[in-house]
Amino acid sequence: MKKYFWPIALLVLIAFRQMAGSTVLETFYSRGLYLFLHHVLSLVSAISPIPLIYLLGFGTLVFLAIRFRQWRRVSAGRRRKVLLLLRGSCSFLSAVAFFFLLLWGLNYGRQPVEKRLNLQVRPLGKEELLSEYKRLVDSLAVERQALLKKYPPLSDTSTWVVPPVAETLIREALEKVLSEQGYPVGLYIRLRELYPGTLLHMGTAGVYLAWSGEGHYDGGLHSLQKPFVMAHEMAHGYGFGDEGICNFWAWLACTRSENLLLRYSARLAYWRYVRAALQHLSPETFRQAEEHLPKGLQNDLMAIQRQMARYPDILPQWRNLVYETYLKSQGVKEGLKSYSRLPMLIKAWQLKKQKD
Numbered sequence: 001m002k003k004y005f006w007p008i009a010l011l012v013l014i015a016f017r018q019m020a021g022s023t024v025l026e027t028f029y030s031r032g033l034y035l036f037l038h039h040v041l042s043l044v045s046a047i048s049p050i051p052l053i054y055l056l057g058f059g060t061l062v063f064l065a066i067r068f069r070q071w072r073r074v075s076a077g078r079r080r081k082v083l084l085l086l087r088g089s090c091s092f093l094s095a096v097a098f099f100f101l102l103l104w105g106l107n108y109g110r111q112p113v114e115k116r117l118n119l120q121v122r123p124l125g126k127e128e129l130l131s132e133y134k135r136l137v138d139s140l141a142v143e144r145q146a147l148l149k150k151y152p153p154l155s156d157t158s159t160w161v162v163p164p165v166a167e168t169l170i171r172e173a174l175e176k177v178l179s180e181q182g183y184p185v186g187l188y189i190r191l192r193e194l195y196p197g198t199l200l201h202m203g204t205a206g207v208y209l210a211w212s213g214e215g216h217y218d219g220g221l222h223s224l225q226k227p228f229v230m231a232h233e234m235a236h237g238y239g240f241g242d243e244g245i246c247n248f249w250a251w252l253a254c255t256r257s258e259n260l261l262l263r264y265s266a267r268l269a270y271w272r273y274v275r276a277a278l279q280h281l282s283p284e285t286f287r288q289a290e291e292h293l294p295k296g297l298q299n300d301l302m303a304i305q306r307q308m309a310r311y312p313d314i315l316p317q318w319r320n321l322v323y324e325t326y327l328k329s330q331g332v333k334e335g336l337k338s339y340s341r342l343p344m345l346i347k348a349w350q351l352k353k354q355k356d
Contacts, residue, residue: 003087006094013101017109026111030239031184037103038237041213042188051192052212064092096211104210108241113248117181119348121341126285129278132343133289136271137297143264144296150260160303162261165227167191173253173262174234189215189237191230196220200311205229208236222307224300227265228254244341247273251346268300273342 017025045052071085114121124132151162167190175185192214199207199218206217206229215233217226231250240246247269254266279286 004091006091006098010094010098010101013098013106017101017106020109022109022111025106025109029106030110034104034107034239035184035187038187038189038213041103042190045190045212045214046188051194051216052214053192053194053209053216056209056211067092100210103213104208104236104239105241107239110239113240113242113245114345114348117349117352119345119352121344121348124277124343124347126278126282128347129274129281129343130285130289132274132347133271133278136267136274137293140264140267140271140297141294143260143267144300146260147264162223164223165230165259165261165265167230169257169259169262170227170230170234170253173257173259174231174238174249177249177252177256178238183238185238187238189213189234191215191217191234193217193219197311200308201314203313206233208233213237218311220307220311222304224265224268225304227262228269231262231266244345247342248345248349251342252349270342270346272301277343 020029048055067088071081071088074081074084076084113119147162151160170191171189179185190213194216196219199205199216200220204218205221205225206215208215215230215237217229217233221229228250231253232246235246235249235253238249240249251266251270254262257263275286278289
């Protein structure tokens, strides 16, 4: 039985998730056990001068090297050694998956935020997207001028690098909106900047690591992107797995912040989602809207695009397939499309606030 401990433990945990249901997971895991486990992880994160992802990666390589050396020294026939290798690999991967679910992954099964906030999410039509596109362009133009006054004298973001945003500002903004909506706060979630290109070459701007309890964002991001991505990854740390929901929390937290850079970063990110949705739904309407785009926003878009072009995707189709499969296996029905739900979630939120 000891030989199959981790595969059995993983199956038991998966079975528990399926049988428990969202209400039980919300009450006893997301608002209970998960909070305790994260407090324990944060003790290690607080004293580590470097991202724990590097220590975990190095430790994993050392462990696998030792195990492989032990396997090579086993005196057995080829068939027996192959079976030992397969069994060892199965146990290792099962242990990795078990701790992923235990330390964070069970949050995928919690009650949907849309249900708890009573958000009526629906697809947006062309006119709704166009109206939001124009509203955001006007809002961004005003805030951009305020940013230029605060960080003079440059007017083109191709060379305009705004100062970094402190992790504490992100935490304060996010905890404020979460607590207002009845979610537990008080977690110490570190945000770590990784070497430029580490994540962008894999087609992602940030990642939350369940085994370390830390959020990460790529150092190669344009400085205007970083605040929103940081808030998104921190939202994962508060126990939310759905990518669209983390975008929503990041938008709500940053746009309600008194920090001008946080607000601009979030609205710029949101506008880019609206822009992409409008382009997909009505290319001609999108083309006409782009003809009246202010020069400042054009500069922002070009600056971000140039920055991203420095870190092209490696095997993007394979990466999309793997991540799509992963998200759907965790109950995110939209898969990669969950990222683009932000305009629908914000529209539902705005309609709710109008009724309240």
